[in-house]
Amino acid sequence: MSHFISIEPLTKEAFAPFGSVIEADPASARFINGGNTERFHARGEVDVAGEGARVIINIFRGQPRTFPYRLTMMERHPLGTQSFSPLHDRPWLAVVAEDEGGRPGRPRAFLASGRQGVNYGRNVWHHPLMTIDTASDFLVVDRDGPGNNLEEFFYEEPFVIPDLPSKETVR
Ligand SMILES: NC(=O)N[C@@H](O)C(=O)O
Numbered sequence: 746m747s748h749f750i751s752i753e754p755l756t757k758e759a760f761a762p763f764g765s766v767i768e769a770d771p772a773s774a775r776f777i778n779g780g781n782t783e784r785f786h787a788r789g790e791v792d793v794a795g796e797g798a799r800v801i802i803n804i805f806r807g808q809p810r811t812f813p814y815r816l817t818m819m820e821r822h823p824l825g826t827q828s829f830s831p832l833h834d835r836p837w838l839a840v841v842a843e844d845e846g847g848r849p850g851r852p853r854a855f856l857a858s859g860r861q862g863v864n865y866g867r868n869v870w871h872h873p874l875m876t877i878d879t880a881s882d883f884l885v886v887d888r889d890g891p892g893n894n895l896e897e898f899f900y901e902e903p904f905v906i907p908d909l910p911s912k913e914t915v916r
């Protein structure tokens with residue numbers, strides 16, 4: 746089995762096992778504010794667990810990853826969801842994996858446009874933020890509070906995310 750990971754376009758259907766895609770999906774649109782504003786309703790649901798847990802809003806400034814990228818680990822948050830929404834209109838990578846008996850399976854890399862965010866489901870394996878080309882800011886909604894909300898796993902052998910498609914292919 747190759748350790749090279751192919752890059753897939755981010756769609757709500759393909760990403761469904763891992764969480765939701767935060768984007769202006771026309772199917773969720775409704776006009777509010779007297780028609781001035783279009784609301785794309787409920788693009789994700791925040792879930793936090795544990796006594797004293799609270800939902801917080803953060804900004805993550807991710808430095809660009811270099812490609813080909815040697816992927817050695819994944820992480821998950823047992824006590825809460827975690828969403829990433831790009832604050833610049835630049836593509837980025839959401840890398841996730843199914844759980845296989847308490848460890849992540851083969852990673853899947855989804856190339857998100859600058860208009861797509863994701864909400865990782867609670868306890869879903871994912872790679873820490875992966876920005877492309879330049880430092881980028883993301884609005885991150887996740888959990889704060891007591892308890893350990895970070896589990897990391899290191900693969901015995903690394904996977905490789907190859908060079909990315911040219912920018913023209915992702916808008
Ligand atoms: N550790 C942290 O807050 N960031 C990660 O959870 C991440 O997914 O980037």
Ligand code: NI
Pocket residue numbers: 820822827871872873
């Ligand atoms: Ni995380």
